[in-house]
Amino acid sequence: MKTRFRPGSFFLSAYGWLFLTFIYVPILLIVVFSFNANPVNMMIWDGFTLDWYRTIFGFPTTLNEQTLYVESTAQLYSAVLNSLTVAFLTTLVSTIFGTAVALAVARFRFRLKSFYRALMFMPMIMPDIILGIALLIFFVSFGFSLGLQTIVIGHTTFLCSYVFVVVSARLADMDESLEEASADLGADGWTTFRRVTLPMIAPGVIGGAMLAFIISMDDLVITYFISGVDSTTLPVHIYGMLRRGIKPEINAIATIMLLSSFVIASIGLYLRARKK
C-alpha cells in the first residue's frame, strides 16, 4: 500500500521525536561529556579521554595537578559505600514491611482499612522537602544522633509505600483461591505463604525492592536533611561538589550511576516479563 503524505501524521511523528529528544539528549550529553578531554570547558569537545574515570577510581592520569577536582577519592568512596549500605538496609527493611502491609490490606478485613491504605500512599505524594524537614524535627526532638541510622529510618518510612504499591498490584492479580487450595490440601498459614503466596508475588516483591534500592541510592532532598556530618551519601557528595562548579568527574560518576540503574531496572523488567 502506498502512503500519501499527510500533514497530520508528519506532525505527529515530529512531535514524537521532539519529545524523545528533550528527554534523552541531556542524559546522552552527560555520557558524551564524561569522555571529553577538555578540562576547562566541557561544552567544547577536545578529544576522547578516560581520564575522568581514572580520576574517580584513583588511577594515574595524564592530567596536570590543577585540573584535578576530586579532592580525595577516599571521600568519594566513603560516600558510595554509605549510599550502598543505606540502600541495602533500607531495601531489606522496607521490602519486608511493605510486603507485609500489602498482604494485610489485600487479605484481611479490618476496621479503617481504606484509611490505612490511604496512609500508605501519603509518603509518595508528600513533597520530599517537607518529609525531610519533618524527619529532621522528629529525629532531633527525640534525641537521635544524625548518621547512617537516621538515613535508613528516614528512607524506610517512605520506601515502604513504594514496595506496598508494587506488591499490592501483584496481589490484586493473584487468584485468592490458590491460597484456599493450599489450605484445602493441608498446608497451614505459614506453609501456604512460603510455598504459594510468596512465589506468586515474588516478581512484585523483587520489583518493589529494586525500586526501593534505586530511589534510596538516588535520594538527595530527604537525605540532605537527615544525614550527619560523617554520613554523606553519594547524591549529597555530588551536590557538594557541584557547589564548587560543574566538574567533568561528575559526568563520569553520573554515567556510572546511570549504567547501574539501567542494569538494575533491566533485571527487574526481565524478571517480570519471565514470570508473566
Next chain:
Amino acid sequence: MTAVLKIESASKSFDAPEGGKIHALKDVSLTIAHNEFLTLLGPSGCGKTTMLRAVSGFEDLDAGEIYIEGEAMGSRPAHKRPVNTVFQRYALFPHLSVARNVSYSLEVAGVDKAEIRKRVGDMLDMVGLTAFGERRIGQLSGGQQQRVALARSLVARPKVLLLDEPLSALDKNLRHKMQEELKGLQHELGITFIFVTHDQEEALVMSDRIAVLEGGKIQQLDAPEALYRYPKNEFVARFIGESNLLPGKVVATSGEACDVQLSDDTVLQGCRRGDLAEGTNVKVLIRPESVVAALSEGTSGQAISGTISESYFIGTDYQLVVRRDGLPPFRATVRAHTDASRFAAGEPIDLFVPHDGVHLIAAEGAAA
C-alpha cells in the same frame, strides 16, 4: 451404609452489601453415606457453595455442626479437615509443575520422597496424564487441567471429595466425557463425592442422590429418578426437566387413587393420590414427553384437547405448545409421525395423558 458426613441444622447468614442479612443456609440437615455420589443442585445463590465451603472449613457456621466420620468439625481450620476440594476454576499452582501440583498435599504432610513419587505416578496414570508430570500448568488444555485438579485432590485419599462446579469451564463435549470419567473414578476409588452444580442434566446423569437447594433450604433430597418423577414442590418440578404445572383440585378420592378437576373443568381420573385429601388445591405436573398424540393399545389415559399454537420440528420429535381455554399454555413433545400435517400450528389436537404421567403436588399455601 454408614454415614461419612453428617450436617446437623446448619445455619449461615451473611451481611448483605445493601444492609440486612442474606440467609445462605437455614437449618439444613443432611447425612451422606460412604461411597455416595451426592449432588447439591440449585440456582446461583441457593446456598450450595456455602454448604460446600462450610464442609471444607472456609466458612464457619452460625449454628449447627458438621461431623466427618463421627468427628465434630467445629471451627477446625480447612487444613486440618480430611476433605479435599476440586475448585471451580481448578486453582492449580501456576508456579509448580503438574507433578508438584499433585504431590503438594503429600509434601506438606511430610510423606517420604519415594512414597510421594509412587503415589503421584499412580495418580497421574489414573487420570491419564502419565507423560505430563514435568509440564507447567499453563501448557495444559482445560480438560487436562481438570484432571490435574482431580489428581491433586485425590492423592491424599480424602474421606470426602468436594467438587465445586468443576465442569462448568469445559465445553459441552468435554463435559460429557468428564462426567463419565468422574463417575467411573468415584466408583473405582470408593470415595464419597459431594458435587455442586447448577446444571440439572449433569446432576441427573452422575448422582446417587440429589439435594435440590433453594433459599438456603433443601427442597428435596432424592434419587435422580424419584426427583424427576415425583417432585415434592413446584420449585423442584420447575427446576428439574421441562414441566407443565396445571392448577387443579382433588374432587374425589378412593384408596390410593383420586380424581382431579383442572381449571378448565377437565377431570383427570385415577391419579396417584399420595396423602392428598379431597378438596385440596393441587398443581398437576405433566412432563411434556409423557404426553402422547395417540394411545397405543393396552394403555389408558385422559385426553386434553386444544389447538396447536406453536410447533417446532426437532428431528425425532415435535415440540408443541397447545392452548385450551381455562388452562395455561401446555407443552408437549410428541413423536414425529409421517402424517406431520397433524402437528401444524393452528390444527386442533387431542393429547393423551397416561395415568402414570400425572403427578400431583399440593399447591403452596394450601392445607394438605
